[in-house]
Amino acid sequence: MTRWGMVIDLDRCTGCGSCMAACHQENNLAAVGPEESSRDRAFHWLRVLPEVSGSGAEVKVRYVPQPCVQCDDPPCVRVCPVHATYLGEEGIVAQIYSRCIGCRYCMAACPYNAKVFNWYEPEWPGDLKQGTNPDVSLRPKGVVEKCTFCHHRVVKAREEARAAGREIRDGDVTPACAESCPARAIEFGDLEDPTSRVSELTRSPRAFRLHADLGTRPKVYYLAERD
């Protein structure tokens, strides 16, 4: 069975933010202004986090795009009282909005701060609602949301593959963030397939995972910068 994973090359990421913009557009995320942001209600399924080291002439900045890292042992799943979040068959940590009661236990349990609480009614001004993606639901106010590796694209790709008389395979799916990245810093594919590009990259000496010591076994790998 396919096991979806992602590899993000920090050498390639320029911090341009196009992945965040693409994620917003693809997943019908509410656009939040400065006022709401200042109340800690900014709303992203994928964040590009700047990390600054050194100072003066030696200052160095690297950008770390951070989606949900899709743990194989996700702490958020253990604490959900209503089974609204669970580890799917292909390794994607699902969030079923119609089950979620908005208790936010999962947000507290996630060591990666990958989940966000939806403070907003699914309302768009004027005709902008026509521009929402019909493959992604318009979540109601009061539920917890997260990156799902664009699982709706997985569903569509599987349908295309079956219509063509085969099973889904590596290379059939590209999440919106990877698709939009001008530096091609994000690779996505099947970790079970040892010949896939992502599998190959995870074997790189530069590969590491965030908070690997926690034992959550994320399926998002990073490639550290070369010196």
Add this chain to the structure above:
Amino acid sequence: MSSGPVRVALLGVLLLIVTGVAFSLLDRPIEQPIAFNHRLHVEDLGSDCTDCHLYAMTGVRATIPNVEVCADCHAEAQTDSEEEALLVAYIASGEPIPWRKLYWVPDHVYFSHRRHTAIGGIECETCHGPMGEASEPVPRPFVKVTMNGCMECHEQTGTSNDCLLCHK
């Protein structure tokens, strides 16, 4: 001032009325702008569902036909039926026919016709009932669309019931 038991009884009656009204509003029969005769088209004239519901085998939505589709056969009246005259008027005006949907799934559900029909090999009647035999508009769906119904069928056919397959 009425006594306690009377008040409780009055409240009970009020609650019953409100519940009754709510249920009747929820379960109102669906009326269509034209009394379309499925039986005439399917059984008598031998049309296939996909002749009008163009994307039932190839798309996410089967789609309800609009004037362009109807105009293929009805740009001019074929009979002296009053209902057909209504249709011809819609076609002449170019206005969309305000058909009302009988079957729908909520926004948080992804349902693709293609993966059930062309890929899964399920007949239209399995989910839609004997629509082809109806000689006048059906006021309520033949088959109630419920998650339990979907899951039972998935279980019987050995299809995964992973929430992510259908919930978006």
